[in-house]
Amino acid sequence: MEFNPRKRTSNIFLLISAFVIVSLILWNTNSFFKKFKEEERLKMEIWATAQSELLQADEDQELGNLTLKVLGNNTSTPMILQNKDGSIRTNNMPEEMVVDSAYLQKKMRQFASENDPIIIEDRGEELATLYYGNSEVLNKLKYYPIALLLIIFLFGAVIFFFFKTNKASEQNKLWAGMAKETAHQIGTPLTSLLGWNELLKAENINPEVTKEIGKDISRLQTITERFSKIGSTPELEMHDIVSETEKAYQYLKRRSSKLIQFSFSSNIDTLLVPLNPPLYNWSIENLVKNGIDAMKGKGSISIKVEKTGNTVNILVADTGHGIPRGAFQTIFNPGVTTKKRGWGLGLSLVKRIIEEYHKGKIKVFSSSKEGTIMQISLKSNH
Template structure:
């Protein structure tokens, strides 16, 4: 318990530490962004000051408005700049030619720059002589998306850790269930051997043979269950088997031990159909599906078992007339631990899925289900 608590504390410490580091990086990025933006504005202000000094020094009015300030300032800034003088003339700097030559696009840039940064006005004799609009440099533009990229990377990293943790936990649970199943098989084996011995003694005694026969059937059944449990967690052997005969054997066993209020309708082909199968595990799947159907019908209703085949595959459908399954749960019911019963471990359908899909390379799904009308499960297994 103490180990589990420490493990949980370490997990939370790592999560909180990661969040703290993320916030620190984002905060420093924000500060750096503001300082860089401030530096660029100072560069633009120097540009405007140079303009002012040159104009105040008595430059000939015919001189191009932007040429001399650009020469004074040189190439010290990569900030995109648009200058608009008092008569509406426009000069641009650090703006591509194809945009600078498009008057409509320049007007759009003026509005965009004004929203990004406050325009700088240069007044002469009490009147605004030029207005300088400046945008963000390519560095600042890229830097704006850095926090978003960082958060996205951290989110993806967190998602990878989460799914890794989840898969690890699922793997541990699978090992636990497999261990429990094998141990159960081992524990059942001892009294089962004793029961076999007692049936031999009873046969030699003056006991009605039909009683002994029924006992032997149930002992055989327990041996089958023990065999199934012992196979969990290991890859079972698949042998070429007649799936028609195996389906009839499995359904006959459970129908003979079900309530008389449950009607069984079995529809299978007359000729054998061979598939690579583990008979014990296949029978377990059929019994699980039929028992779930009987539970859904509350012990009263109809179970239909229908088997058909095409050129490549064999299809088994098991239907009941129970309460049905909501469509949103059609996939959820195969998840280990999921159950709608008050008493249940939620392992039956998850084991059925594992047996059919992992061991037999087939498919199992809810084919159809309607409220208060019933559910149909479909299994698909390839022909041998």
């Protein structure tokens, strides 16, 4: 596996650059909003001046074209003009609502919160008060920064999950590379051991000795095969789930302390399931060893094979101290362990073997201070 720190640096640089660009857009939008609001304020002050001329004009006095044009040119900004006698005029507001005094009072308070009212006066005498709200364009522009913030948040979430997935992928490649290298390194001395064992047999050594050595060599071959399959898609063939589970059970029973009470049961005699035996047996061994560790080397381990419909469940139960309910999901994550010593890789490997390779499911079926039951579920073709 090739580990390239420059790629990580470039990703971080791209992330920072993206945030800077979006932040500049947000800042520029905010500046534009403020400038647009100031221009709208100026437009309303000009309109107020024209209105002041209108209020001061005599009935027979003609207004200039500019004043009339200013007064008639505002078609976008909603306004409420309250004269000093209390009478009210509206502009650019729903006609069916302007007769509702409660509605007008509410809108006046709203407009006052959005923009400072403009006092129309002449020589110190107050003639009217102009309340105006934001135009439709300004209202849309006001929510644009919120939309940008949402985009930033979503963008950040996508980048976060991208890096998280990328990191997990790199870790998986690292572990797969280490596993394959381990299998490769074990292969050389293993071949040598096979040769030495054959020589011992030729020297008429006690057959029991060479037989036990052969078992250990076979065990090393199984371990090598398991590690060599990590990181690649293993081939699944039809195997009897009952006999394969019992095989793993018998192996562990012979090599465990006499303080551990083992039991095996099945409600079926035989059932063919797509399996990769070395990896499946590895999963059973990991679950049993975890149970033994939880019991501190003394207690009971039971393995049950139960067929329900098109599913076969393998239940591995121990009488250990149990798993906290809040850790039912996290214990399958790499690096998570409830032990004082441990790498936290056993259950994550089991999850990968069962769910990714065998398309099954694994979960904590139940757990309490009296013990834990782990359940593997696989699909059967019968």
